[in-house]
Amino acid sequence: MLLGTCRNEMRAEAALGCDLAFHSVEDTSTRGLEAEGSLEASDWDKQKAASAAKDIISSLAHYSKFTGRLVSGKRCSSDGVAPLSSSLIISLGRIKQSFVLTDPHLPDRPIVYASDEFLRLTGYSRQEVLGCNCRFLNGPDTDSEAVHQMEDSIRAERTCKVRILNYRKDGSSFWNLLYLSPARNASGKIAFYVGAQIEEGRSKYDANGLSPEMRQLGAVGSVKVAVRSLTSGVGPSRSSSSS
Numbered sequence: 001m002l003l004g005t006c007r008n009e010m011r012a013e014a015a016l017g018c019d020l021a022f023h024s025v026e027d028t029s030t031r032g033l034e035a036e037g038s039l040e041a042s043d044w045d046k047q048k049a050a051s052a053a054k055d056i057i058s059s060l061a062h063y064s065k066f067t068g069r070l071v072s073g074k075r076c077s078s079d080g081v082a083p084l085s086s087s088l089i090i091s092l093g094r095i096k097q098s099f100v101l102t103d104p105h106l107p108d109r110p111i112v113y114a115s116d117e118f119l120r121l122t123g124y125s126r127q128e129v130l131g132c133n134c135r136f137l138n139g140p141d142t143d144s145e146a147v148h149q150m151e152d153s154i155r156a157e158r159t160c161k162v163r164i165l166n167y168r169k170d171g172s173s174f175w176n177l178l179y180l181s182p183a184r185n186a187s188g189k190i191a192f193y194v195g196a197q198i199e200e201g202r203s204k205y206d207a208n209g210l211s212p213e214m215r216q217l218g219a220v221g222s223v224k225v226a227v228r229s230l231t232s233g234v235g236p237s238r239s240s241s242s243s
Contacts, residue, residue: 076110076128076129076131076132076133076136081103081112081130081131084101084112084113085230087229088226088227088229088230091229092115092223092226093115093116094222095115095219095222095223095226096115096117096219097115097117097196097215097216097218097219098115098117098118098120098121098196098197098198099115099117099118099194099195099219099220100113100114100115100134100194100195101113101183101192101193101227102133102192102193102195103192104154104182104190104192104193108133109133109134109154110130110131110132111129111130111131111133111134112130112192113192114126118197121168121174121199122137122166122168122169123168123170124168124169134195135147137166137167137176138164138166138167139165139166139167141165141173142165142166142167143164143165146162146163146164147164149162150162150164150178150180153180154180154193157190158182159179159181159182160178160179160180161177161178161179161180162178162180163175163176163177163178164176164178166197174199174200174202175199175200175201176197176198176199176200177197177198177199177200177212177213177216178195178196178197178198179195179196179198179216179217179220180193180194180195181194181220181224182194183223183224183227183228184224184227184228185227185228185230186229186230191230192227194220194224194227196216196219196220196223198212198213198216
């Protein structure tokens with residue numbers, strides 16, 4: 001649905017850009033050639049306008065693919081995403097690791113929590129990521145096989161580890177060692193999916209001798225313990241009301 005909308009908006013924007021470009025050429029040609037009695041743009045001007053329209057299409061396509069968002073610039077919406085319980089937010093805030101929680105019970109599995117470390121890693125603000133699907137980190141060279149592997153794991157409700165090329169807000173890329181796992185509430189039902197990120201080559205052993213991977217597993221375990229404390233329901237909307 002999102003990709004189809006992007007394509008439709010790209011076509012509309014491109015058509016508008018092409019129309020404006022040709023009108024601009026025609027106006028310029030009219031003013032410049034009035035003395036000669038000609039109102040038709042030259043072949044060179046038409047080629048220039050067509051080239052400009054092509055650049056518009058290319059730019060819009062790159063923006064949509066790079067951000068996973070609508071080319072109109074509309075930000076991800078957090079409408080319909082219920083706030084997490086205050087006790088869960090406090091527990092998650094103590095976990096010093098890059099991770100997000102997504103809600104599998106809402107359309108497109110939006111992010112409902114993002115840690116401070118995740119925001120530092122990606123360069124986005126919390127307002128920019130809440131309500132978004134994690135695909136906004138993907139870009140031109142992101143491997144589709146890694147994306148499919150994650151999708152298959154979510155459908156099968158199992159843990160997944162992938163190495164995937166992601167992009168920061170400033171456009172720079174990094175190799176993300178992603179650990180994705182379902183987090184269940186006290187009833188044993190999946191309440192969220194937790195995705196913990198490590199930037200390959202940047203993290204080192206800590207003062208306690210723990211590797212980045214061990215710290216990542218520890219963080220995921222801590223998230224699961226926090227989510228496990230939810231007494232009922234499968235998502236934030238129900239768990240919040242019962243807290």
